Amino acid sequence: MNAAKRGEIFTRLRAANPHPTTELEYKTPFELLVAVVLSAQATDKSVNLATRELFPVANTPQTILDLGEDELRSYVQRIGLYQTKSKHIIQTCRLLLEHHQGEVPQTREALEALPGVGRKTANVILNTAFGQPTIAVDTHIFRVSNRTRLAPGKDVVEVEHKLIKVVPNEFKLDAHHWLILHGRYTCVARKPKCGQCLIADLCEFKEKVFV
Incomplete structure (x- = not known):
């Protein structure tokens, strides 16, 4: 995929959703x-139901x-793997x-040193809580990047590196949110x-499936 196509993809995604954000409900970085x-391995909806009672x-x-x-x-038992997560x-x-x-903490190294925090989680925190232009690649973003040929790769780390390289700077801060929402609701x-x-x-x- 060429740079002009990539730019137009994000131009359209931004026009449709100028201020994207996570569907997880939160008020503070913590x-x-x-x-x-x-x-992790749970829906945002199930997490929100639990944290509305916990927070x-x-x-x-x-x-x-x-x-x-x-x-x-007792607050998070409706969520998968709740014992380990607790x-x-x-x-x-x-x-x-x-x-x-x-x-x-506001560095990847410090975040990844915390139990239960991997590369994807660290990227979400850095991007969403602290406004850093990281791109957290989950199953949705991995699928969209490969299927569209926006940034194909054999694993999530390769896709992340490619996205960081090819997404125009003006779109990097919000690219994660646009791609995850696109994968969650359209490019299923x-x-x-x-x-x-x-x-x-x-x-x-x-x-492509036009039905």
């Missing part, structure tokens, strides 16, 4: 961190630590208090909605 850890009770490292792992589990969140709260004055896995797609004429997918 709330976002907890929500993103909980969202009014405990939404800082100290208050969640005071809550304790058993009580935390353990990671408690461990993360302890590390934030011990090494970061209770604040969420089993039966892409090509007939409703605003970039269908730019997409290089050879098996």
